[in-house]
Amino acid sequence: MGRIAFLLLAVAAVSIIVVSADRGAGHTDEQAAxxxxxxxxxxxxxxxLISVAHEEGNLNDLRAILGNDVAIKAVxxxxxxxxxxxxxxxxxxxxxxxxxxxxxxxxxxSFVAGPRKNGVQFMVKDSRKYASTGGWGFAQFDHGxxxxxxxxxxxxxxxxxxxxxxxxxNHYAP
Amino acid sequence: MGRIAFLLLAVAAVSIIVVSADRGAGHTDEQAAxxxxxxxxxxxxxxxLISVAHEEGNLNDLRAILGNDVAIKAVxxxxxxxxxxxxxxxxxxxxxxxxxxxxxxxxxxSFVAGPRKNGVQFMVKDSRKYASTGGWGFAQFDHGxxxxxxxxxxxxxxxxxxxxxxxxxNHYAP
Numbered sequence: 001m002g003r004i005a006f007l008l009l010a011v012a013a014v015s016i017i018v019v020s021a022d023r024g025a026g027h028t029d030e031q032a033a034x035x036x037x038x039x040x041x042x043x044x045x046x047x048x049l050i051s052v053a054h055e056e057g058n059l060n061d062l063r064a065i066l067g068n069d070v071a072i073k074a075v076x077x078x079x080x081x082x083x084x085x086x087x088x089x090x091x092x093x094x095x096x097x098x099x100x101x102x103x104x105x106x107x108x109x110s111f112v113a114g115p116r117k118n119g120v121q122f123m124v125k126d127s128r129k130y131a132s133t134g135g136w137g138f139a140q141f142d143h144g145x146x147x148x149x150x151x152x153x154x155x156x157x158x159x160x161x162x163x164x165x166x167x168x169x170n171h172y173a174p
Numbered sequence: 175m176g177r178i179a180f181l182l183l184a185v186a187a188v189s190i191i192v193v194s195a196d197r198g199a200g201h202t203d204e205q206a207a208x209x210x211x212x213x214x215x216x217x218x219x220x221x222x223l224i225s226v227a228h229e230e231g232n233l234n235d236l237r238a239i240l241g242n243d244v245a246i247k248a249v250x251x252x253x254x255x256x257x258x259x260x261x262x263x264x265x266x267x268x269x270x271x272x273x274x275x276x277x278x279x280x281x282x283x284s285f286v287a288g289p290r291k292n293g294v295q296f297m298v299k300d301s302r303k304y305a306s307t308g309g310w311g312f313a314q315f316d317h318g319x320x321x322x323x324x325x326x327x328x329x330x331x332x333x334x335x336x337x338x339x340x341x342x343x344n345h346y347a348p
Binding site for chain 1: 237240
């Protein structure tokens with residue numbers, strides 16, 4: 001398991017299963033999220049893949065963790081803490097069975113990304129600006145609009161669990 | 175579910191759980207796979223994300239479907255059949271619990287990509303060259319080396335289940 005320590009986990013309590021308006025190649029949203037002032041980065045859907053995940057339980061979704069160029073370089077170099085300029089995105093889709101796989105496998109066992117779930121999340125590294133939250137600004141957008149302050153406040157406490165990996169939960173998937 | 179029909183599924187029977195030697199940003203392998211003559215495309219790990227998947231049952235892995243620029247353009251334009259030059263990659267990782275999420279959620283529910291599983295797979299569209307297999311060349315590489323002919327022969331029969339989507343199982347994850 002000699003791979004890079006890496007972070008980002010869903011703010012579980014607020015990830016309500018709703019199809020999101022955030023789709024396509026990603027877009028810049030004019031509205032900044034409260035507390036950290038983060039905006040949706042333009043073109044984030046085109047970013048390279050850091051890792052994939054599945055949340056079981058009530059969340060029951062499939063996820064992709066994407067990173068901008070600074071993030072990808074850092075995870076590949078196994079560099080901690082993440083340098084300023086790192087942005088990590090967490091996208092989630094509902095967990096749906098792939099009907100055609102039944103024909104191929106003889107049983108239902110393949111689950112794929114369905115409609116986008118509400119709540120795209122970002123972590124933005126700026127060690128000075130966000131010094132009081134481990135150098136990270138956090139934001140969640142629901143249907144393209146920033147979630148309220150109460151939601152944003154849940155991010156950092158949850159990510160404390162990955163403090164040893166600079167608050168990033170996910171590892172780089174080689 | 176107004177999204178693009180898209181393909182690619184694991185050749186289940188041959189996806190043995192072994193950590194693969196294929197890692198990092200992807201590399202060009204000099205050896206072409208039997209039957210279709212496909213080589214590992216250089217830099218495929220940097221390709222953009224089409225979708226994510228989880229295979230339950232014996233496979234029990236997490237997957238990413240990546241596409242080259244031609245593939246990404248086609249899936250976003252919902253264009254079928256896929257144009258010549260399309261290449262789709264299927265990567266899989268073992269399905270491992272994220273221990274830190276227990277701290278965050280109070281229970282184990284987050285599963286993430288562990289070590290790369292053996293068997294990276296590619297579909298290459300060339301409607302003339304591969305006319306007898308729906309216009310697709312298929313290949314699997316184990317530890318960076320092409321799997322044998324018997325393995326490559328299992329691809330097309332399995333993908334017949336997704337014939338209506340030009341033999342591609344996966345949809346684009348918006």
